[in-house]
Amino acid sequence: MMAVIRSTEIVIPTQHTSLPGILNLPSGAKGIIAFAHGSGSSRFSSRNRSVAQELNHSGFATLLFDLLNAEENVRDNLTAEYRFNIPMLARRLIQTVDWLAQDDQTSALPVGLFGASTGAAAALIAAAERPERVKAVVSRGGRVDLADISLPKVRAATLLVVGELDHQVINLNKQAAGQMTCEHQLVLVPGATHLFEEPGTLERVAMLADDWFTRHLAPQPRLSRAAPTLFIGN
Numbered sequence: 001m002m003a004v005i006r007s008t009e010i011v012i013p014t015q016h017t018s019l020p021g022i023l024n025l026p027s028g029a030k031g032i033i034a035f036a037h038g039s040g041s042s043r044f045s046s047r048n049r050s051v052a053q054e055l056n057h058s059g060f061a062t063l064l065f066d067l068l069n070a071e072e073n074v075r076d077n078l079t080a081e082y083r084f085n086i087p088m089l090a091r092r093l094i095q096t097v098d099w100l101a102q103d104d105q106t107s108a109l110p111v112g113l114f115g116a117s118t119g120a121a122a123a124l125i126a127a128a129e130r131p132e133r134v135k136a137v138v139s140r141g142g143r144v145d146l147a148d149i150s151l152p153k154v155r156a157a158t159l160l161v162v163g164e165l166d167h168q169v170i171n172l173n174k175q176a177a178g179q180m181t182c183e184h185q186l187v188l189v190p191g192a193t194h195l196f197e198e199p200g201t202l203e204r205v206a207m208l209a210d211d212w213f214t215r216h217l218a219p220q221p222r223l224s225r226a227a228p229t230l231f232i233g234n
Helices: 046-057 070-079 086-102 118-129 144-153 167-177 201-217
Strands: 003-013 018-026 032-036 061-065 111-116 134-140 157-163 184-189 229-233
Touching: 003 086, 018 046, 032 046, 032 086, 032 118, 046 061, 046 111, 046 201, 061 086, 086 111, 086 118, 111 118, 111 201, 118 134, 118 144, 134 201, 144 167, 157 167, 157 201, 167 184, 184 201
Parallel strands: 003 229, 032 061, 032 111, 111 134, 134 157, 157 184
Antiparallel strands: 003 018, 018 061
């Protein structure tokens, strides 16, 4: 049976700006995963889109969106002034989680967050601030140490995925994990560096994320991976 995934371009209203995004919604979705990208990236990140597609095939809705508006993104590319402004990025992610709770298409779905690099810190802060909504977090090469005082407050089950060769980030993740009181796990991907550019490493991240979100958001039988998928754009 063909799994139908409706792809819609959306705009998320936040307190001070509006953020463009792409919502992929499979029929009968069992949860929704919002992606918080890393430094200098956007909703068009090829790595996050690859992971999101795997999650879509498994029956999860995904939201890929920009944490910066167009003007901020141009300025950040020149000055890098916004990409490490974790409090601002976290506020926008929190407001996005609130938007998901109000939108008719997503309000009934349990929420997971997938954060990469600095976006992982924003994801953990958002999870700490919205424990009733955010049930699971996956970090890919995340600077989770930048979540700082929010780490002990996180209640969502958290998976920390780091490349085996990304030694500095491994140490930062170990230190951050030591401050966490929720269910959490640190997994090293063999042969991977920070960007998971090595053959097969990003596929491993996608599989780990799928397993984690399935376990903590939707403990039910998986959709068949062999089923063809139809994307419908508005």
